[in-house]
Amino acid sequence: MIGEFIDGPLWYFSITAFVIGVVWRIVAIVRAGLKPDLSIARGSAGSGAVRAIFSRFVPERTVTTRSRLQLIAGYMFHVGLLVLLFFAQPHVDFIAERITGFDWPAVPHWVFIVTAEFAFAGLILLWLHRVLNPVTRLLSDLDDHIGSILVFLVMLTGCLALAQSHESLRLLHLFLAEVFLIYFPFSKLMHAFTFVMSRGYTGATMGRKGVNA
Amino acid sequence: MSEQFEQGVAALRNQIDARISSYLSSCVHCGICAEACLFYTETQDPRYTPIHKIEPLKKLWKTENTFWGKMAKSMGLIEPLTESDFAQWEELIYDSCTLCGRCSMVCPVGNDITYMIRKIREGFSVAGYAPDGMKEATKRALNIGSPMGVTLKTLKAALAHVERDTGLSIPIDKANADYMTLFSSMEIVNFPEYIESIAKIFDTAGVSWTISSKAFEATNSGIQIGNRDAAAELVGRVVNAAETLGVKYVVSPECGHAYTAIRWEGPNLIGRAYDFEVIHILELLDKLKVEGRIKLSGKDDTPMTLHDPCQIVRRGGVVDPPRNLLNSVADHFTEMQDHGVMNWCCGGGGGVSANERAEPLRLKAFDRKKHQLEELGVNTMVTACANCRIILEEGLEHNEMDTEVVSLTELLAEHLQSGNT
Numbered sequence: 001m002i003g004e005f006i007d008g009p010l011w012y013f014s015i016t017a018f019v020i021g022v023v024w025r026i027v028a029i030v031r032a033g034l035k036p037d038l039s040i041a042r043g044s045a046g047s048g049a050v051r052a053i054f055s056r057f058v059p060e061r062t063v064t065t066r067s068r069l070q071l072i073a074g075y076m077f078h079v080g081l082l083v084l085l086f087f088a089q090p091h092v093d094f095i096a097e098r099i100t101g102f103d104w105p106a107v108p109h110w111v112f113i114v115t116a117e118f119a120f121a122g123l124i125l126l127w128l129h130r131v132l133n134p135v136t137r138l139l140s141d142l143d144d145h146i147g148s149i150l151v152f153l154v155m156l157t158g159c160l161a162l163a164q165s166h167e168s169l170r171l172l173h174l175f176l177a178e179v180f181l182i183y184f185p186f187s188k189l190m191h192a193f194t195f196v197m198s199r200g201y202t203g204a205t206m207g208r209k210g211v212n213a
Numbered sequence: 214m215s216e217q218f219e220q221g222v223a224a225l226r227n228q229i230d231a232r233i234s235s236y237l238s239s240c241v242h243c244g245i246c247a248e249a250c251l252f253y254t255e256t257q258d259p260r261y262t263p264i265h266k267i268e269p270l271k272k273l274w275k276t277e278n279t280f281w282g283k284m285a286k287s288m289g290l291i292e293p294l295t296e297s298d299f300a301q302w303e304e305l306i307y308d309s310c311t312l313c314g315r316c317s318m319v320c321p322v323g324n325d326i327t328y329m330i331r332k333i334r335e336g337f338s339v340a341g342y343a344p345d346g347m348k349e350a351t352k353r354a355l356n357i358g359s360p361m362g363v364t365l366k367t368l369k370a371a372l373a374h375v376e377r378d379t380g381l382s383i384p385i386d387k388a389n390a391d392y393m394t395l396f397s398s399m400e401i402v403n404f405p406e407y408i409e410s411i412a413k414i415f416d417t418a419g420v421s422w423t424i425s426s427k428a429f430e431a432t433n434s435g436i437q438i439g440n441r442d443a444a445a446e447l448v449g450r451v452v453n454a455a456e457t458l459g460v461k462y463v464v465s466p467e468c469g470h471a472y473t474a475i476r477w478e479g480p481n482l483i484g485r486a487y488d489f490e491v492i493h494i495l496e497l498l499d500k501l502k503v504e505g506r507i508k509l510s511g512k513d514d515t516p517m518t519l520h521d522p523c524q525i526v527r528r529g530g531v532v533d534p535p536r537n538l539l540n541s542v543a544d545h546f547t548e549m550q551d552h553g554v555m556n557w558c559c560g561g562g563g564g565v566s567a568n569e570r571a572e573p574l575r576l577k578a579f580d581r582k583k584h585q586l587e588e589l590g591v592n593t594m595v596t597a598c599a600n601c602r603i604i605l606e607e608g609l610e611h612n613e614m615d616t617e618v619v620s621l622t623e624l625l626a627e628h629l630q631s632g633n634t
Contacts, residue, residue, distance in 0.1 A: 025238065028234070028278070029231055029234040029235050029238060030231055031231075032229060032230050032231040032233070032234040033230055033231055034230050034231045034232060035230070035481065037480075037481060038480035038481050038484070038485060038486050039476065039477050039478075039479070039480045039481065039486075040480075040486070040490065042530050043530070052323055053323075056320075056321055056322070056323050059245075059319070059321070060249070060318060060319045060555065061555075062248065062249055062315075062319060062551055062555055063245050063248045063249060063319045066248045067245050067248055070243060070245065071245075074243075074321070130242075133244065134259045135244035135247045135253075135259045135262050136242060136243065136244045137259075138259045138260070138262065138265060139242035139244050139262065139264065139265060140242050141242070143281070144241065144242050186279070186280045186281060187281075188238075188240070188241055188242075190238050190239075191238065191239045191240070191241050191322055194235050194238040194239040194322075195239050195321075195322040195323065197231075197235035197238075197239070198232075198235040198236050198238075198239040198320075198322050198323045198324050199322065199323030200323070201231070201232040201235055201236075201323075201325070202232075202317060202320075202323045202324065202325040202328075203323065205232075205325065205328075206325075206530075209477065209528070209529065209530035210530035210532070211527065211528075211530045211532070211554055212554070213317070213318060213323075213554075
């Protein structure tokens with residue numbers, strides 16, 4: 001009974017809330033408006049925006065030494081999570097069945113295991129850094145912790161459900177993923193989409209000035 | 214809640230545009246910006262983490278624009294913005310930020326944190342939460358025409374000295390000149406050699422130029438304190454003077470924030486494009502050199518390095534001209550490890566130099582520049598900003614360092630080959 005609810009109505013509700021919520025947040029940002037810049041541009045805003053969207057994937061040398069742990073953990077977690085999300089066999093099957101109607105090659109089982117270990121290690125290190133480092137401890141709020149814990153639980157139950165021997169574990173994983181999807185638009189998890197906008201706005205402004213940001 | 218505070222909150226609310234909304238939506242509190250801020254690196258005080266400095270803006274945005282923020286506010290779980298927030302954060306946004314923009318270069322999600330601090334100052338200044346030194350400087354700029362109280366009489370006295378020393382005539386209010394030059398008060402009072410240098414260079418290059426008796430001051434305290442009306446008034450004076458004289462260009466002097474004010478913020482402050490172009494003195498000198506209108510001779514073999522003024526280079530985009538120019542007169546020009554758009558600030562920009570109570574913190578932050586110089590082992594530092602120059606000299610004096618600070622324009626004038634036009 002509860003399984004059917006998680007597999008059916010709750011899934012459709014959560015994915016709908018996620019899509020509408022994300023679109024609503026992005027539209028709200030754009031609707032906040034931006035006055036046209038009347039100064040004479042030295043360079044191109046468009047190419048500045050595109051450059052910043054990609055160049056910020058590579059950290060500046062000035063922060064690579066002291067923030068090394070955070071940067072490495074950040075890459076481990078984010079790359080790991082993306083691989084797990086889009087290239088784990090159960091996810092490929094699920095997305096093909098429920099959303100796209102077609103599938104694509106998944107990573108081998110051993111890659112899944114290694115990637116999951118990297119992603120877990122990255123997430124745990126980032127969270128430990130958040131609570132132990134004086135700077136991140138000062139900055140962090142409840143939303144940051146809820147986001148970290150939700151992702152951790154979704155990943156953990158996902159690994160537990162991997163064997164696919166217990167339907168209840170799969171449902172628990174799906175249920176947490178649905179909670180995650182519903183929480184997503186209301187939280188800092190939105191940075192997964194808005195980082196393109198923030199990098200783009202800054203890159204455009206700096207690009208007009210002729211500065212590679 | 215006082216009426217002035219409410220006006221400040223309203224002014225702050227008006228600053229929240231799509232850029233700021235995207236920045237606040239994207240920030241994941243990673244704190245990496247801390248490592249780019251000299252106030253944090255030199256004190257290790259987490260409060261000086263750049264993104265922490267915009268907390269009041271974030272609080273306002275959160276309680277008025279986010280689901281959880283609105284809900285928490287309605288349930289009384291979160292306090293709305295209070296005067297106490299402004300009182301607590303005043304030091305963070307004015308004393309420990311030079312608007313240098315270095316944090317904005319390292320944020321993984323691309324947040325222009327400096328833009329937010331510049332904007333948050335708009336709310337604070339309206340609410341009356343700004344350092345006395347900056348308030349007074351702004352008042353003097355509006356009433357007298359200069360944050361240091363320099364009048365036309367003072368300028369004329371300085372120009373008379375220049376004319377006597379050079380034998381040149383300095384044109385004032387010459388209609389239809391190609392270039393109208395601006396000066397910072399600090400150049401007029403502390404470094405008249407700068408005026409002498411450009412007079413010599415312009416004369417040699419045959420530049421048609423003038424100074425306006427109505428608007429000669431380049432600095433803009435309104436930008437620094439974050440008061441849009443004051444900033445617009447000060448820019449407007451320059452624009453009116455330049456358009457009345459019918460000049461083709463306004464020359465921004467060796468002053469960092471003056472360039473940002475007139476070149477990048479100015480048109481947006483007065484709500485229209487200018488009838489003239491703005492050019493930085495270094496861009497103009499580089500142009501004159503490329504066109505062969507000035508020739509430089511006798512390279513200096515003293516080891517030299519370049520201190521990049523943040524507002525000219527990182528926030529202004531004048532990155533190559535100072536290097537081209539310095540390389541043409543210096544045989545041993547060595548860059549600091551962090552240079553160009555990633556250079557470290559002198560510690561006195563963004564109005565910090567006009568803020569007396571910030572002096573101990575500023576001198577502590579100077580340790581970063583001290584470290585850079587010690588690492589390089591060069592005893593001559595060239596720069597192109599009168600404010601940087603004063604701040605660097607004070608820091609060097611405080612640390613008993615034997616380093617000379619030289620103006621790039623003045624250095625070029627020393628190497629000017631006369632009669633080459």
